[in-house]
Amino acid sequence: MRYIESAVTLEFDAARCNGCGLCVQVCPHAVFAMEDRRAVLVDRGACMECGACARNCDPGAISVRAGVGCAAGVLAGALAGTEPTCGCSGDSSSSCC
């Protein structure tokens, strides 16, 4: 299944890649692949913005607005006047966590 691809905020600066390959390993949607010992963005639209790649990129070549794509969390955040917070530690939210 694919989601709203044009909304994805993932950015990759190939010039800063050190070729460690961690982004390829941690991405659950195969957004990155290794080519000539460098990472390449092969399926940006599949990104779910979990942030795993950016957090594990030592040279900081990856940026993304990481967060949980959870409507209940966004609503909870909007009602509480905060950032989207996945309400998954309360019994009240959907099963996002």
Place this chain on the structure above:
Amino acid sequence: MANAEDEARPSGPSPRPRSEPGTLLPTVKAAGAEPRCCGGPPPRDQLPEPPRASWIDGAVKTVVGDVPRVRTALSRRDRLGAVRARWGVGRMRYRVRPGLYAVGAPRADSPVLVSANYKLSFDHLRRALGGRDAWILVLDTRGINVWCAAGKGTFGTDEIVRRVQGASLGNVVSHRTLIVPQLGAPGVSAHEVRRRCGFRVVYGPVRAADLPAFLDDGLKASPQMRRVRFDLRDRVILVPVEVVTGGKFALLVAAGFLLLGGLGPHGYSLGAVRLVGLSAAALALGAFLGGAILGPTLLPWLPGRALSLKGAVLGLILAAAVAAIGWLGPGLGLGLGLGPEPGPGPAGSWLHLAAWGLMIPAVTSFVVMNFTGATTYTSLSGVLREMRIAVPAQIVVGALGLALWVTGLFLNKGGAA
């Protein structure tokens, strides 16, 4: 993210508790020292104490003391606990005490696997390690699974470093490798963990069931092991908790319809509650259940990318079914209570059909949209984008439907009288 908060938190008279190396005494948890995230976790004293837990079958002696050894076969009690958690019963209290555990007869060179302290996650892991010798380092994720805890940062760099040091892991094992589940990666920075505690993070497969292959293959995961899926089974298993959590609210709404159904041009009547209110309550509840059960189940086959759109389409189909029954029902003995003369009768009936044609899609759109939090592929930016359009639309369409329905209440009996 949450890591920064954690850093600043252990202040005041009761410092953040750590599992003391070499002791199995329950650590005293400092109330209020933990971040309270939306509702907050229950008190820590509800955690089972490992020495008494049914899934502990002994202890392994190490240089830092006895480490509890866990069974790798799940008992009936473990399975029952899993079913209860899936239905949302005590889900937030289904926890394992954080710290170090042993599987089999681990030695200094046995692998260390990191887990969350949601018992369902922990159980998946220990079952996958049957017949092996390993260490399990359980992080305190406040009873949340690995992926979601990683999203919040509770399964994260800080907590790993804290537990590695708290368990004196460097003295227990001779190597310096931690196997962290891949879905923990949103919270973990492998290079920071190495910098701060000397342990190298190797990301394991997404599913615990692939761990044996991963371990046997020299800590290599195939591309397939690195992909999350969202198959029919993965989606259907989430339905119960969707139904239970949203169901409370749906019942309230249904009760509202039941009571409102008594209204009519001649005042309030219990007969109308029975005739109109009851079926309206059933339709409201049916719309919720339709969204919560059919939405996740039929997700890939519903048209559109936005889940709110998929839900709206599902609602239109359900509304068409309701209209068909409303039309044909009387002949079949299936009164929908759309009026004293259901079907193409008095104006009120038509209004009610139109009202449900609006309200049902509004409800299912909302319910399926909320399933975004349970999917494995929706991005925050995408959710924000669809909500900007969907939420106002759901409110307007739902309110319009409700207005038509209330209007219909007063026309119905007028038309019949």
